[in-house]
Amino acid sequence: MLDSGQEETDLATAAPPRGEEEIQWGFIGWLKGQLEGLQAYSLLTGRTFRNVLARPFYGGDTMLQMDSLGVGSLPIVLMTGFFTGAVMALQLSATLAQYGQIQRTGQLVALSIVRELGPVLTGLMVAARNAAGMASELGSMVVTEQVDAMRALGTDPIKKLATPRLLATISMTFSLTIIADLCGLIGGYLYAILALRLDGRQYWYTAMQALGATDMAQGLLKPVVFGIIIATVACYFGMSARGGTRGVGRATTQAVVSASVLIILTDFLLSRVLIGFFGA
Amino acid sequence: MADAPIEIEFDNVSITLGATPVLRGLSLRVRRGETKVLLGESGAGKSVALKLAIGLLRPDQGRVIVLGEPVSTMPEAALYRLRRRIGIVFQESALFDSLTVRDNVAYRLDEEHAMDLEAIDARVRACLAAVELEEVMDKFPAELSGGMQRRVAIARALATEPEIMLFDSPTGGLDPITATNIMEQIIRLRDVNHVTSLLVTHRLQDAAMLAAYRWDAEHNALRPADGMSAHTSFLVLHDQHAVFDGSAAELHASTQPYVQHFLQI
Numbered sequence: 001m002l003d004s005g006q007e008e009t010d011l012a013t014a015a016p017p018r019g020e021e022e023i024q025w026g027f028i029g030w031l032k033g034q035l036e037g038l039q040a041y042s043l044l045t046g047r048t049f050r051n052v053l054a055r056p057f058y059g060g061d062t063m064l065q066m067d068s069l070g071v072g073s074l075p076i077v078l079m080t081g082f083f084t085g086a087v088m089a090l091q092l093s094a095t096l097a098q099y100g101q102i103q104r105t106g107q108l109v110a111l112s113i114v115r116e117l118g119p120v121l122t123g124l125m126v127a128a129r130n131a132a133g134m135a136s137e138l139g140s141m142v143v144t145e146q147v148d149a150m151r152a153l154g155t156d157p158i159k160k161l162a163t164p165r166l167l168a169t170i171s172m173t174f175s176l177t178i179i180a181d182l183c184g185l186i187g188g189y190l191y192a193i194l195a196l197r198l199d200g201r202q203y204w205y206t207a208m209q210a211l212g213a214t215d216m217a218q219g220l221l222k223p224v225v226f227g228i229i230i231a232t233v234a235c236y237f238g239m240s241a242r243g244g245t246r247g248v249g250r251a252t253t254q255a256v257v258s259a260s261v262l263i264i265l266t267d268f269l270l271s272r273v274l275i276g277f278f279g280a
Numbered sequence: 281m282a283d284a285p286i287e288i289e290f291d292n293v294s295i296t297l298g299a300t301p302v303l304r305g306l307s308l309r310v311r312r313g314e315t316k317v318l319l320g321e322s323g324a325g326k327s328v329a330l331k332l333a334i335g336l337l338r339p340d341q342g343r344v345i346v347l348g349e350p351v352s353t354m355p356e357a358a359l360y361r362l363r364r365r366i367g368i369v370f371q372e373s374a375l376f377d378s379l380t381v382r383d384n385v386a387y388r389l390d391e392e393h394a395m396d397l398e399a400i401d402a403r404v405r406a407c408l409a410a411v412e413l414e415e416v417m418d419k420f421p422a423e424l425s426g427g428m429q430r431r432v433a434i435a436r437a438l439a440t441e442p443e444i445m446l447f448d449s450p451t452g453g454l455d456p457i458t459a460t461n462i463m464e465q466i467i468r469l470r471d472v473n474h475v476t477s478l479l480v481t482h483r484l485q486d487a488a489m490l491a492a493y494r495w496d497a498e499h500n501a502l503r504p505a506d507g508m509s510a511h512t513s514f515l516v517l518h519d520q521h522a523v524f525d526g527s528a529a530e531l532h533a534s535t536q537p538y539v540q541h542f543l544q545i
Contacts, residue, residue: 056391148336149374153388153436154360 040240044158045232048166051159058164065168069130073176076125081180084117085109085187093196103202109188110207114219118181120267123226126173127259131234134165135255138238139248147239162235170227177223214278222270226263233259284311286345287444287476288333293342293352295328302328304520305342313511315470315477317487319542320517326480327371329517330446333478334366335359347443364388367437368446373429375421375436381408382417385436407435411465427458434465445469447479451486463489464502470511471495484543487514491528516542 092108138161141147150157185207192198234255241251288310295303302325310316318326331337332344335351344352349362375384385404389395395403408414411431421429430450437445447466451459463486469475471494481487490512494505514531516524518538524531531539 056393144377145370145372145374146376148331149368149370149376151336151360152334152363152366152368152370153391154363155387155391156356156360 041232041236044162044236044239047158048162048232048235051156051163052167054159058160061160062164062167065164066172069126069168070172070175073126073129073172074179076129077122077176077180078183080121080125081118081183082187084121085113085184086191088112088117088184089188089191089196093192102196103198104206105192105196105198106188106203106205106207107210110185110210111215113184113188114181114211115215116267118184119177119219119222119226120263122177122180122223123173123230123263124260126169126176127230127263128256130169131230131255131259132252134231134234135238136248136252138235139241139251142239142241143244143248162239165235166228166231169231170224173223173227173230174220177219181219217278218271218274221274222267225266225270229262229266230259233262284313286310287312287347288478289345290329290332291343291345293332293339293344295332295337295339297328301520306522308515308522308525310476310478312476313474315479315490315512317490317512317514318478318480318517319487319514320482322482324517325520326517327448330368330448330478330480333446334363334368364440365442366444366446367440367442369430369433369437369448369450371448371452373421373433375429375432377421380417381419381421381424381432384421384432385439387436388440403439407438410438411435427454427462430454430462431465434462443476445475445477447477449481450479451481451483459486466490467493467502468495472497
């Protein structure tokens with residue numbers, strides 16, 4: 001045991017101030033936690049992909065997820081796509097009218113919907129609805145030991161739970177994006193003919209003329225990447241849920257927020273890379 | 281009993297979860313047909329020991345050998361095959377809440393595709409009959425009481441006719457009648473099916489029942505054992521390590537301070 005003089009000397013000279021030490025170790029601990037999380041996410045993603053080609057195949061589970069994710073998300077994607085197309089026509093036509101180019105409304109609506117808004121908004125809608133659902137479902141299974149029970153019964157939970165969700169999310173985000181694009185073009189078309197009194201055939205002609213292979217490639221590659229992000233992020237947060245119902249709630253929130261932020265960030269990076277590759 | 285082969289062996293096993301040491305230097309052996317009861321307070325590491333035995337957790341140090349296989353070092357894919365020979369009943373049953381009782385019990389059989397549907401249904405009925413729950417086949421776990429869920433969990437663990445059963449507090453939180461009923465099923469498994477078991481509990485009455493009763497297969501009823509059951513032994517966990525390992529008689533005669541304290545609670 002130290003006497004008071006010894007203790008005073010140690011505190012004054014050897015040891016850093018307590019608050020500073022805590023801040024330093026707190027930051028290192030936080031950084032370590034983030035790196036461990038990134039490692040766990042990478043491992044989970046790797047195993048999820050590896051299981052795509054490994055037996056047994058859970059076709060029934062994949063179909064069930066596709067139904068829940070695809071059919072369930074259809075109404076919100078239809079509405080989002082339709083009104084986004086309509087509002088794009090409204091906003092762009094006002095600007096184009098200033099330059100006497102209002103007949104090009106279809107062209108700009110098509111480009112903005114197919115390249116950017118269709119994939120991004122569909123990705124965000126699917127993330128909001130399904131990342132939350134997946135993370136909470138998997139999180140509940142983890143905290144009630146159902147995932148441990150699955151392992152104890154000889155089933156790989158990543159193969160049974162994560163891989164079907166990955167396949168379903170990729171295929172459904174891709175399909176829903178095409179539907180959202182179509183709805184967006186129809187929304188723009190209806191606004192153009194009803195409110196702007198434009199010629200419908202001209203709208204479709206300029207829209208189709210504007211869309212090239214590179215635009216289609218951008219618009220169809222993005223939902224595949226967004227699908228991967230949504231499924232893997234939701235499965236990661238769901239499967240790492242700890243601490244009962246509160247932990248499940250936290251995992252759900254983190255899944256939605258992380259998936260949404262990653263979609264927007266990845267959209268920028270992908271756009272930059274694809275424009276660099278294909279040209280604007 | 282002493283000549284029977286060892287089916288579960290922990291050799292100097294230690295594990296830390298997060299920053300907390302849970303088990304330190306745990307060694308135990310369970311022979312074929314024996315039921316080893318792990319006693320100790322909540323948080324003593326009993327459930328962790330069960331998860332180590334089935335490979336859901338891996339030790340930081342030491343070896344776990346089950347049915348001759350090195351569970352602590354086996355790859356996960358090999359563990360899935362070994363687990364077919366081991367049944368586990370979790371503390372909170374851990375039934376799949378989106379599946380019916382039939383599908384829960386048949387889960388492993390459905391996954392394997394090794395039996396036809398009729399044979400699977402027959403096996404499910406037999407397992408549910410063993411726990412006296414045939415009538416709930418088409419119900420979901422949420423529609424059952426806690427005791428019924430625990431019995432369905434036992435039926436699910438029995439479906440593949442395992443050589444080893446692991447029970448994690450099978451009577452925890454249940455009323456005395458249901459708890460006695462479940463202990464009867466465990467004694468029947470020990471005495472009729474000669475299943476090797478590792479049973480975790482903090483309830484001394486469960487341990488006493490296992491030691492003092494036997495299953496009379498002829499009359500299909502529970503009877504007091506002649507003396508203490510030779511097929512049941514006890515291990516007491518305290519402060520992350522085993523403080524006692526021996527028979528019921530040795531447990532009662534133990535002078536170890538924590539064991540005496542535990543028995544007097």
